[in-house]
Amino acid sequence: MFPFWLESAYANSSIDFLIITNNKLDAKKNIKVVNMEFEELKLVIQKKFDFPISLPSPYKLCDFKGAYGVIFCNFIKGYDFWGFGDIDLIYGNIRLFLTNEILSNFWVISGWGHLTLYKNNEMCNNFFKNYLEGFQYYKNVFSNPKNSAFDEYNHRGLSDMWKVLYPEKIWNYYPFDDIRVPRINFNFISEFHLECSHKLIFEYRNKNLRRIYVNSSGEAAQENILYVHFQQRGFMKILTNDKESYLIIPNKFIDIEEITIQKLDKWTKSRDIERNIWYFLNRIKRRFKMISKNTNNG
Structure with missing residues (x-):
């Protein structure tokens, strides 16, 4: 899925993306790449704090996202906003939703771990250091x-703290x-749009992303969206070479074609058998990894 994320990021040419990785990756006009091993990155982050941090795996970086304005301060000079996002998603036309008016009136955009933007100022960059009774404290988290899901809502982390202290500064909508x-x-079941989840698929075309579904009247409906975030869908098959125009159906990326109610029925037909096979194989893989780990430790 990453090549499709990359192309959707590249299509948003007014926004720069910074990728810090130990993989070989070619930079593009708005895709900046910094090659760095994880151990080196840990040292970079540790130097920003006067207490020992714990960073046992890349996944733990999620808890440090709100501090990126301090950790990567040299990379964000001259920018109005900085932020972070996941790569298991596809962007639509970001500026169609994040207009100049919105960026002028809000300091925090979204607040979710899969995509958040912060105003590049002293207060936002250091907000993670705040202490508020009943909320997680960064020194304990780090x-x-x-x-600790410090970057997420509903975990007494940074976004929840913003909602309590400065609710007027947050743009918290769900496009x-x-x-x-x-x-x-x-x-597909959309967490915040259950009413749009009936026979739901997605279309990426002309740098725009649309949700397409069957509405309560039994008709095909569509809307432009900011992005779609997928979770734990490593089983998705890539059946298209076109990264600029394609459809995303529940278990595949496929070539663009005409969409009808009949095709929506076909694409979203229950695939319980396929899903159970995938689930069973993943359980075997996890069990094998656990056995291998115990064997190596023993």
Whole structure:
């Protein structure tokens, strides 16, 4: 899925993306790449704090996202906003939603771990250091090896703290689809838009991303969206070479074609057997990894 994320980021040419990685990746006009090993990155982050941090794995970086304005201060000079986002998503036309008016009136855009923007100023960059009774405190979070969801809502972290202290500074709307982890079958269920989840698919075309679904009247409907976020969908098959125009159906990326109610029915037909096979194989993989780890430790 990463090549499709990359192309959707590249299509938003007015926004610069910084990728810090130890993988070989070519930079583009608005895609900046910094090659760095994880151990080196840990040292960079540790130098920003006067207490020992705990960063046992890249996943723990999620808890440090709100501090990126301090950690990567040299990279954000001259920018109005900085932020962070996941790569298991596809962007639509970002500036169609994040207009100059919105960026002028708000300091925090979204506040979700899969995409958040902060105004590049002293207060926002250092907000993570705030202490508020009943909320997580950054020193405890940064020194704890376990993930604390410090970057997310509903975990007494930074976004919840912003809502309490400066609610007028947050642009917290949902022009995106956060797709639930597949439990019963592969079909898409949008966390904040259940009414748009019936026979839901996505179309990426002309640098715009649209949700397409069957509405309560039984008709095909569509809307432009900011992005779609997928979770734990490593099973998705790539059946198209076109990264500029394609459809995303519940378990595949496919070529663009005409969309009809009949095709929506076909694409979103329950695939319980496929899903159960995928789930079973993943359980075997996890069990094998656990056995291998115990064997190596023993």
